Amino acid sequence: MADLYIALLHYPVYDKDRKVVTTSITNMDIHDIARSARTYGVKRYFVATPVRTLRALSEKILDHWEHGYGSVYNETRKEALSLVALTDDLNGVIKEIVQETGETPCVVVTSARSGPRRSSFAEVKMLLDAPGVPLLLVLGTGWGLTEEVLDRANIVLEPIQGVGEYNHLSVRAAAAIMLDRLRQAR
C-alpha cells in the first residue's frame, strides 16, 4: 500500500468571480480534515499558505492543542492535529515529502469541475492499494484550485458526483468523502 499525504492550498485558488486569490486559513478546515486524515491513515496533512503571519497564528493554535491545555482537555484532537504541517505552497509540500520519504510523490489534484483528463476514484484507489511512490492528494479552498495547478499535476481526480447537478460540497466534506472512497476496504 502506498503512503497517502494530503495538502490544502490557500493559493492559487479562484474566488466566486474566477479571480485568482489567496484565501484565509480556517480553523475548522484544519481540525475537520486532520480528524478525517487520522481516521483514514494519512501520513501528514499539509496546510499551505504564502501568508507568513497566518502560518504563525496557526502554529500558535496548533501548539495549544498539541502541548497546551487542549492536549489535556481533548487527547483525540491532539492525535489528529499532530498530523498537521504548515508550509508555504505546493512546491514546499512536495519538497517536504521528498525529504521525508526520499521519493517524489504522485500529485493528484481535486476539482469540483469536470473536464478532460480526469481519473476515476477506482483508478486512484488502485494506485494507492499497490506498493509505489507516495500519493499526494491536493485540495483547494475558495472556489477551487486554478487551472495552472491542475495542469502541472500527475493526475486530476474526477469530481464527486452526488445524485443531481448540485456539487457545492464544503472542502471539509469533500476531503472526508474522498478519503473514504480511496482508503476504505471494500
Added chain:
Amino acid sequence: MADLYIALLHYPVYDKDRKVVTTSITNMDIHDIARSARTYGVKRYFVATPVRTLRALSEKILDHWEHGYGSVYNETRKEALSLVALTDDLNGVIKEIVQETGETPCVVVTSARSGPRRSSFAEVKMLLDAPGVPLLLVLGTGWGLTEEVLDRANIVLEPIQGVGEYNHLSVRAAAAIMLDRLRQAR
C-alpha cells in the same frame, strides 16, 4: 427509491465525561451538512434543539442566506440552506415527516460506538434503494447520541470504520461519508 431525511440532534447527547447535555448550535454544522444533503438528494435537514433562543438565532441567520443579502451573494448556499428546518427534538422531527409524507419514517440512528444490533451501510442502502417509507438518518453532536435515543430507533447504523482504531470524525465529515455511502450509485 425511498425518501431520505436527516436530523442533527443537540439533545440528548453525551459530553466527554458521558454526562447528558444540550450542545450549542454551530453555524458550520448547518452549512456543511446542508450542502452535503443537497448534493445527495436529501428531502429535508432538521436541526433540532430544545433551546428556543438558539432556534430563533438560527432562523435569523438562515433568513440572511435565503432572503437577505446572502441569497444574492451566494445562490448555491441558498439552495442548500432551503433544506434546513429548525425544530425542538426527535419527536418534533418525526411529526413533521408524518405531516409531510403521511408516513411514519424508519428511524436510523448513528453512533461512533460499536455495540449490539448494528446494521451495515449495505443493509440500510438496500432499504433506501427500494420503494418504502421515508428513512430518517439521525446524527448527534457532542460525544454522540445517548443510549436512550439508540434504544428507541428502528435501526442503529454501524460506525464508520477507517483504517485503524481512531474514529473521531467531526459530525460534518461523518454526515458527508454516510450520505456518500448510502446514496452513491455503484
